Amino acid sequence: MPSCGSRSAWISKRPVAPLTWSGYSRRHQENSQAMLNPVHLHTLSVVLRTGSFADAAREIGYTGSAVSQQVAALERAVQAPLVERDAQSIRPTEAAKFLASRAHDIIHALSALEDDMRGFSKGDYGLMRLGAFSTASQRLLPGGLASYLRRHPNSSVELEESGPAELAAMIRDSALDVAVVYHYDLVPQKWPANVVAVPLLAEDLVLLLPGNHRLAGAETITVQDLAEESWVSTKEDSSGDACVRHLCAGAGFQPRVAVRSNNYDAIRGMVRSGLGIALVPSLDHVPTDTVIATSISGCTARRYVSALRHKTQAGVSITSFLQCLGRAADKLAASHTGIVRQTKQPEAMVPMGYLAGLRAS
Known part of the structure; x- marks a missing residue:
């Protein structure tokens, strides 16, 4: 059954050339490494809140290694270090604090969307x-x-x-x-x-x-x-x-x-x-x-x-x-x-x- 929802659009002032399907595919492949993964954003927010990879892993249900790998992948995506590591602890960088703050609303919006889609599948x-x-x-x-x-x-x-x-x-x-x-x-x-x-x-x-x-x-x-x-x-x-x-x-x-x-x-x-x-x-x-x-x-x-x-x-x-x-x-x-x-x-x-x-x- 059809549904109506709201959409927001960002409009660039630069002229944009028409995009063919092959052009879209090529650009998507070029930018795929730079796309932010919402799962990784959620992991980072838990790391910053708990203060360690191990505690974050226990809360989320991952291994410590998996948490570390997700944060590293996020660092590659944003092209900036997010944590300072030493033998005993980690410290978030200013980039990590900025990213986690901006990602907070996005994570909650995605969670709400998941709930809405579960409701949609039930006919709500x-x-x-x-x-x-x-x-x-x-x-x-x-x-x-x-x-x-x-x-x-x-x-x-x-x-x-x-x-x-x-x-x-x-x-x-x-x-x-x-x-x-x-x-x-x-x-x-x-x-x-x-x-x-x-x-x-x-x-x-x-x-x-x-x-x-x-x-x-x-x-x-x-x-x-x-x-x-x-x-x-x-x-x-x-x-x-x-x-x-x-x-x-x-x-x-x-x-x-x-x-x-x-x-x-x-x-x-x-x-x-x-x-x-x-x-x-x-x-x-x-x-x-x-x-x-x-x-x-x-x-x-x-x-x-x-x-x-x-x-x-x-x-x-x-x-x-x-x-x-x-x-x-x-x-x-x-x-x-x-x-x-x-x-x-x-x-x-x-x-x-x-x-x-x-x-x-």
Whole structure:
């Protein structure tokens, strides 16, 4: 997963000639002997603090000879003596004191970087790129994200809202890490070959009627009972509208759609105003005064919510987020009627067979 960090740059006033790869390699070889080794800098700092090669060796876990060799290598790199040696002791030179003082912050910065990289490998750092359809962003993602960011407080999140097809394409192209999408079992959906779908929820479909509708008090309502109704549906190219058309075709009629919108709040308002009836997924249903929420007898069609990830991307961060999202789905299913936790991919209904069954009933 990509990460953002800070960089500092030193800018020379001298013009610099373009550097080819072969030129870089040659210059690197020329300067390799003069490069300061951070391990040697750390060793020098311990030598200066303990006052001897032997004590420094015991603290670091090296031999005295190895410590002496590292200091000697550092002297060659800086081209200056760092310690004055005699039979009984060593004394740091002014160059050693200057070098150790300047190296102090560098050593601690490298130590912090090592800690950060260990955290990065555990998923504690980085950017999580998420995608979701609008309702999931409101009802499912907040709980999952809260749990994930408690686990990984140094992570950041970017959210892209769009439809299932667009989000699946972004996962396919590695433009997103995880996307929450949906599909209807009456509208077969095939995700890209390099995309893995993790099941989350299954939703019943809720029939919305105006409060004064002729069927408002009916004990049972069949699809055939709705043949003469005006409908409020999602846009023609949407899977929600395709689901409604499949259901109605199974009862031998085509729905007469009066108003279309992909905004379920708007759909609910239009039903309340008597412009038509609507079929909405449970996750998108919000109980509203003067709107009757009921079910269609014999209709077992559902909408399914899944999380998509790229087939080759199953690192610590993505795995952790999917676990948090699964727990959020558990809580959502436990607190809402018409929504159940889904842990296995559903078998897609064969639309014509399903519709034939509806017609026969």
